[in-house]
Amino acid sequence: MEYKDFFSMMKNRISDGADVPYFFRDLMAMITEVTEDEWDTPKDPSSKLTKENTLRTYAKRGLSKKFAQSIVYKLSPKMFVESLNSKSKAAVKLLADDYSIYDPTATISNIASKLADCFVDIIRTAAGLIEQTELERQKLMRQSFDLKIKYGEYLRDETSNICAFPGCGKSLSVADNGTVTPVYEVALIDKGKAPKVDNLLAMCPICHATYSMDESKKTCNDLQGIKKILVAHKQSLRLLDDMPFEKGIVGVIAKIKNLKEKDLMDPSLDPKDIRDKINPNINLILYRTVKAYVDTYYVNLKDIITSADKRGEIDYDEVQDQMKAIYKRLKKAKKTQVEIFNEISEKVHSVSLQEDIFCQIVVAYFIAKCEVFDAVTE
Numbered sequence: 001m002e003y004k005d006f007f008s009m010m011k012n013r014i015s016d017g018a019d020v021p022y023f024f025r026d027l028m029a030m031i032t033e034v035t036e037d038e039w040d041t042p043k044d045p046s047s048k049l050t051k052e053n054t055l056r057t058y059a060k061r062g063l064s065k066k067f068a069q070s071i072v073y074k075l076s077p078k079m080f081v082e083s084l085n086s087k088s089k090a091a092v093k094l095l096a097d098d099y100s101i102y103d104p105t106a107t108i109s110n111i112a113s114k115l116a117d118c119f120v121d122i123i124r125t126a127a128g129l130i131e132q133t134e135l136e137r138q139k140l141m142r143q144s145f146d147l148k149i150k151y152g153e154y155l156r157d158e159t160s161n162i163c164a165f166p167g168c169g170k171s172l173s174v175a176d177n178g179t180v181t182p183v184y185e186v187a188l189i190d191k192g193k194a195p196k197v198d199n200l201l202a203m204c205p206i207c208h209a210t211y212s213m214d215e216s217k218k219t220c221n222d223l224q225g226i227k228k229i230l231v232a233h234k235q236s237l238r239l240l241d242d243m244p245f246e247k248g249i250v251g252v253i254a255k256i257k258n259l260k261e262k263d264l265m266d267p268s269l270d271p272k273d274i275r276d277k278i279n280p281n282i283n284l285i286l287y288r289t290v291k292a293y294v295d296t297y298y299v300n301l302k303d304i305i306t307s308a309d310k311r312g313e314i315d316y317d318e319v320q321d322q323m324k325a326i327y328k329r330l331k332k333a334k335k336t337q338v339e340i341f342n343e344i345s346e347k348v349h350s351v352s353l354q355e356d357i358f359c360q361i362v363v364a365y366f367i368a369k370c371e372v373f374d375a376v377t378e
């Protein structure tokens with residue numbers, strides 16, 4: 001089915017007399033959460049919205065490739081079905097009748113999902129993705145099924161149960177009443193290469209289906225970049241798995257969380273320069289982040305830790321040694337400063353189960369204390 005036919009059929013039944021540009025936007029909002037400012041369409045400089053004429057042309061002649069590409073990986077057939085089923089029963093029934101010339105099995109109860117699939121197909125085709133034959137599709141699902149049995153749990157763990165496709169963020173399982181059902185597929189990153197674990201990613205079913213039709217080298221490169229980060233992270237987790245870390249840090253973090261602005265002590269009481277640990281010319285954002293934490297919290301944190309140590313709530317010497325040992329192991333594995341900062345923060349998180357931001361404050365403190373990162377030698 002072509003977009004112009006799909007559009008006019010939908011407009012005829014559910015637009016409530018809205019004009020073409022208005023209904024076009026409505027229809028897109030049913031299938032994608034990508035907002036109009038992110039559409040790759042020519043914009044009207046005064047309103048910052050897509051030019052009305054452009055939308056009229058799309059409705060008449062089909063979607064442009066650029067526009068379709070800007071939404072193709074963010075489609076939600078589920079949202080479309082829910083939205084269509086919230087319309088009047090009479091309108092849905094008429095749509096089922098209209099659509100029966102394309103698909104005689106269309107009924108009032110299945111029309112929403114049939115139209116969702118049809119809409120997704122139209123957008124994928126407009127985006128230049130290559131439609132598969134039924135046989136190819138079956139082969140692909142069979143392959144994903146086999147790979148799930150072999151590597152599924154590992155790959156889902158690798159992405160922390162989130163779709164690996166950049167910008168998607170969907171969970172790879174649904175939880176209902178205390179039971180968890182995995183909902184995902186396994187995709188080959190480079191389709192020309194063997195289905196080995198370093199060439200596989202876990203994705204939500206929609207991204208998996210879209211990517212299977214996508215022959216672009218750029219998407220493949222993006223996914224290879226993602227995989228590289230995931231592999232490095234997993235390797236770091238393994239490196240640090242057996243390294244102990246003082247549980248007493250939980251109490252310290254609780255105290256950091258309670259600090260109000262008025263409680264903060266003047267950083268000039270014990271000024272710390274971290275420029276000799278992190279070079280801003282190489283790692284600007286890490287430098288700025290750590291500096292902000294250190295300027296804000298260093299003096300207070302020193303106070304908190306010293307008194308926790310006195311009360312025996314934490315063994316400060318032990319924490320210092322552990323921090324240093326963790327840093328050394330990551331450094332030996334040739335991790336970058338950003339990786340080291342993130343991995344140690346995560347280690348603190350896994351021990352304390354406190355929010356990442358507070359764990360980062362702790363790590364920043366130990367950078368200022370010279371336990372993490374060596375001084376840059378002049």
Ligand SMILES: [Zn+2]
Pocket residue numbers: 163164165168169170203204205206207208
């Ligand atoms: Zn996804």
